[in-house]
Amino acid sequence: MAFTEYDFLVFFLILLAAYWLIKRRAWQNALLLLASYIFYAWVHPWYALLLGFSTLFDYFLALAIAARRDRTKSLLTISLLLNVGVLAFFKYFDFFAADISRLLIRLHLAPDGTLLQILLPLGLSFFTLKKIAYVVDVSRGTLEPERDLTAFGLFVAFFPQLLVGPIDRAQNLIPQIQSDRVWKPEYFKRAWPLLLMGFFKKIVIADTIRSAVDRVFVLGEPSPLLILAATLAFMFQLLADFSGYTDISRGLACLFGFDTPENFRAPFTAATPAQFWDRWHITLSTWLRDYLYFPLGGSRVSTARHYFNLLFTFFICGLWHGAGWNYVVWGLYFGALSVIYRALGMGRDWKPSRRITYWVARVVMFLLLLVAFLFFRIPSLDWLAGALTGGTFTGSAQSVVAALVTLSTGLVYAIPMLVKHEMDRRLPSTSILFDIYFALAALGILLYVNSGAADFIYAQF
Amino acid sequence: MYNFQRFFLLFLGGVLASSALAVMGGRVPFPGTPGPDFTPGIETLHQNALAAQQPELVLLGDSIAEENLDMDMIAEQTGLSSYRMTFGGSASALWYLAVKNNIVTASHRPRYLVIVFRDSEMTAPGYRVQGKLFTALDELASPEDRVVIERSYLRTMNPLETFAETYFPLYGFRNFFRSAVDEHVYALPYIFLQCGKRCTDRAVLNVFNFKNNAAPDKVKGSLDPEENLLYSMEGLDFETQVDDSYLPDILRLCRENHIQLILVRAKSARFATPAEEPRGLKEYLKKFESYVEADGALYLDISAGPRVSLEDFIDAYHVQPQARARYTQMFIDALLSVLP
Secondary structure, three states, X not given: OOOOOHHHHHHHXXXXXXHHHOOOHHHHHHXXXXXXXXXXXXXXXXXXXHHHHHHHHHHHHHHHHHHOHHHHHHHHHHHHHHHHHHHHHHHHHHHHHHXXXXXXXXXXXXXXXXXXXXXXXXXXXXXXXXXXXXXXXXXXXXXXXXXXXXXXXXXXXXXXXXXXXOOOOHHHHHHHHOOOOOOOXXXXXXXXXXXXXXXXXHHHHHXXXXXXXXXXXXXXXXXXXXXXXXXXXXXHHHHHHHHXXXXXXXXXXXHOOOOOOOOOOOHHHOOOHHHHHHHOOHHHHHHHHHHHHOOOOOOOOOHHHHHHHHHHHHHHXXXXXXXXXXXXXXXXXXXXXXXXXXXXXXXXXXXXXXXXXXXXXXXXXXXXXXXXXXXXXXXXXXXXXXXXXXXXXXXXXXXXXXXXXXXXXXXXXXXXXXXXXXXXXXXXXXXXXXXXXXXXXXXXXXXXXXXXXXXXXXXXX | OXXXXXXXXXXXXXXXXXXXXXXXXXXXXXXXXXXXXXXXXXXXXXXXXXXXHOOOEEEEEOHHHHHOXXXXXXXXXXXXXXXXXXXXXXXXXXXXXXXXXXXXXXXXXXXXEEEEEOOOHHHOOOOOOOOHHHXXXXXXXXXXXXXXXXXXXXXXXXXXXXXXXXXXXXXXXXXXXXXXXXXXXXXXXXXXXXXXXXXHHHHHHHHOOHHHEOOHHHOOOOOOHHHHHHHOOOOOOXXXXXXXXOHHHHHHHXXXXXXXXXXXXXXXXXXXXXXXXXXXXXXXXXXXXXXHHHOOOEEEEOOOOOOOOHHHEOOOOOEOHHHHHHHHHHHHHHHHOOOO
């Protein structure tokens, strides 16, 4: 059940009405928990079972850690092994799924390919990181374990965040789950622009660009120019798709009285890799910083070790995205960029005094991001090697035309995002220009919506 | 904080003004009729060809039947004069219209009608009916073919869409609007290369031709999302799908016109091995076979044929030119096993 489906609309409206009719917090939480599991089980009940068991496991383990501080280390290790193990197994299952299937068939343990159809739970990457952060924080003593199983279960399974994040922290969400909630008009006032922009970015921008991008990446040997045009379009598609999902997720959470974190802040205007990761998939980058990069020593170690920490963190970031060498290269590429920029003294807070220098840095960073997202989108490294060595840079005259068409689609549909970005920077939120923008966006949704909307890109991770 | 009331009034004003313009300009009626309308007239090209060539066997299908099968080989080895009616990207809705408005209405009717299909396509009336496929359907349909609008469009629409198509003229106007917006793609080729609309369309068609696609194992997970419709729990529930599909009508039309219908499940690279097929599909196909055979049709399955391997495919459906003969042979062998 995707946020853009009619089934979801019906499900959500019934749930929202029931939720606010119930005045007691405990019942509201129970209802949200039940709804979250229904939402998750919609695709396959097996998903909900996995979510339920893994939630119970971490719930009791966190309680055990708090009760037996002398055994914190071993209990934490068990939790990490299990969470990371399950995540790694499912993430890399695709690599050896066919072999496993053949083996099971040979051993008469599975008569057909059913195994391949069910063993890929959506959202696992996201809720696993949530749980790991929770158990680590409890083991560090910075967070009290949650004794209310419903509240903890809801923290893990909260449906607006379940499939594609944001990767919320227990410190943010659990206190809100534990506080009384009565309907306030502010919830709607905060939610409607998020929902409107989320659907606009997904339905009008991302899905339209998608059709122009996807057809390039299934070609056998597209020209490098065509690949670059498609990658540029893909950057805007991915931003619209993922930030659109986050907006919808935050808007839905708002309507239930929850304030959840943002994930994007104009990432393509960054001037350095550190600035980019401060603005792109923020909840993942802060998670990696707090639970991987800092424990490794962060920057408070020798320079060599610091650079290793950066490379390793981004390597894991790449692996988290999927089982493919292109993701590994993507992660290492960001790691290498971070190291080089740090060595040049261009970190998170870098801002040159001259405006022109800053603009040049932004353009250079954007071009470097283009290369990064090329690795992110390609089907495989072999495919890229074949395309790069297959012919000339521009390819045939018809290929140049195809590149211009692809580029045009990406740029034209990115314009509304750029306009909104500039409006956010320059205008007060009370400006009538925002109302006109939102009205046009709503009209756009009406004109572009169809029942066959594609899945959100990040749902595959 | 943004002002909701002001936004909503502007939105409402925009909807009303643009709707009024669309209705008064005669672009859309109000209230609208949900779903598209077929224009009068039926393309009789194939019907005329059937009359002229008098084939004993007609092959009906999509680009799999067009690209993977060699008609000369089929005619030669079966000893039956053969005619191909294939439409790229088509599915059961178009095949139904081809049978109803071209084949059974022709002055010469073939002895055998062979439909080449994939997996659950025969009971998915809403599959592949949008965009340019609507134009193809329209050519073979007349306004009297309301059953196609009903099954292929209205039943796949949710109540909100139906309401919007009826009472929001702007929603009914959306295809026109989107086409107008998408005209922008012609600007850059014209500015940089003096390549106009026709030149751009030709270039796009040639570059993004499926024959230029990478082999499926090179671009895993790149299948059209619409494909999922065929493998969803609902799509594989034969009993609930069959009555709303065109299958009973195709069976009936063939029976009433004394045409032996042969349904051939094609081989594709959708699943690397039969073991990877969903269990639901296997159950679906068992029921499908019983159903069509009970009605006198013949069912053949060449999906697991060993003559063609995964490496022979250009993309998920089409084989390399050098594998065409082997694919056709596999098809002929299956056909000869049931022909008298």
